[in-house]
Structures are given as C-alpha cells and as structure tokens.
Amino acid sequence: MDLFTTTFVAYAKSILPWFLLGTVAAFLVDRAVDKQRVHSFLGKVTLPNIIAALAIGMVSPLSIMSALPISGELIRLGAQPLMLLIFLIAERAYDLQSFFIISDLFGLKIAATNAFIIFTSLAVTAWYFRKIKLQFINSKKGQTDFWPGQIKTLLIVFIGISVGAALRVVIPLTSLGVFMTSWLGSVITSLALGFSLYFGTILGNYPIAKSLADLGMAPVGTMLFLSVSPIFNLIVITLFLSVIKNKYVIKVFLVYTLTSIVLSLVLSQLFLI
Secondary structure (H helix, E strand, C coil): CHHHHHHHHHHHHHHHHHHHHHHHHHHHHHHHCCHHHCHHHHCCCCHHHHHHHHHHHHHCCCCHHHHHHHHHHHHHCCCCHHHHHHHHHHHHHCCCCHHHHHHHHHCHHHHHHHHHHHHHHHHHHHHHCCCCCCCECCCCCCCCCHHHHHHHHHHHHHHHHHHHHHHHHHHHHCCHHHHCCCHHHHHHHHHHHHHHCCCCCHHHHHHHHHHHHHCCCCHHHHHHHHHCCCCCCHHHHHHHHCCECCCHHHHHHHHHHHHHHHHHHHHHHHHHC
C-alpha cells in the first residue's frame, strides 16, 4: 500500500498541475474559437490544410467523445470527410496538455519525439488516402458542454493514475515484469496493453506509460505505448466505425499504426537508447 500511495502521489504531482493549466487554456480557446469556421481548413485535402488540421486537432480542447456526435454537422458546414477524419484522429492522439505532461514524466527528448511521431504518422496517413471517398453517418447538430467534459476528463486522469500505480505494485509480482524489460517483450507488451486499455481521453494513458517505464520497460516499448496506443485501440476504432460508413476506415487506422510503429522503432534506436 505504501508503494501504491507513493506512486499515486508522484504521478498526480506530475500530471495534475498541467491538467489544470490546460483546462484554463482550453476554456479560453473554447470561448474564442467559432467552431462553425472549422470547415475553412477542413474543406479540401491539401498539404497546408492537412498540416493546419493536424496542428489544431492536436491542441484542440475538444475530444472525440464530444466531437464525433457533431461530425454530421461539420460535414454539412463543408468539411471534407477525410480531412474531418484526420482531424478527429488527431483530437484523440494528442491533447493540449500532452507535451508538458510527457516532458515532466519522461523528459523533453521523449516528449518532442512522441509529438513528431504522431504528427508525421497522421500526415502520412492523410496524404496516402487523399483520393478516397469517405461517408459519415448523418448526425444531429450537437452542443458540447465544456465543464462537464473537463470533469469527466479529470476523473479519467485519476483512474489512469490509479491503474498506473496499481500496475507499479502488481507487475513485479508476475512474469510480465521480466518479459517487458527485453526489446521484443516491451514491443509486444506495449502494443497489447495499448490495444486493450481505454480511458476515454489520451491523458489517462500517460500514468500507465510512466508505471511501465518505472518497472523497467525498454525505451522502445514506452515510445510505442505513447505513440501507437492512442489510435491502435479497440474502443477507439469501434467509435470511429460507429460514425463512418466506409471500408477504408480500418485501412486508415492500419496505415497510421504501421507508420507510427516504424517511426517509434527507428527513432528509439537513434535517440532514446
């Protein structure tokens, strides 16, 4: 219990201050940005639009849980379906507070590498599928409630911290603790856990990644968990399939997953080991 409490407090101190600062910034952005203007950079698949959509999506105060219900409205406002899909995936993969939390937990080098991998993988995916035709299921116009959403996110963060602290206690007692310290073991463990664990927002993943790193997971496994698991996740894929009627959805997620895996493996060897 002492180890759980100590770990919980340590993770909370690293994550919660950035969450609170991010909430304030997100509130200001939420009030300043007219969401009906989103279609101005989602209306056509061009490289500048892809870069803009990814940049805004990765720092947007929205989340896919609130943005998916209004996808039909965004389409009616002129958003190109592929651009909207990439924007929503970016919403899931990264958040306003991500860089600062990861920097605090793992260091600036890993935070910068993680952001680069996610951005590059999404850009490659968007450009690869630039000519496909997607169709979103019609949705009613929806409104997002900022503060209830932030409260839900805070609860998810606490759940993530609790699970991370619990893993810190339990894993050393199992064979998984030894298995994930090897290169191959860390790759398999990070992909398996990332695919199966879901906390709603990406912020819930970070204390899990920290607990795995503290337990000796190889750096390549940590980077894979941070970069691949935000998208290569059963629940996330299911959520997108619920609003998009197209056979290409799985292919889009597959291209992102393969690209981010390759980048994670290569960059981990070059810079992190």
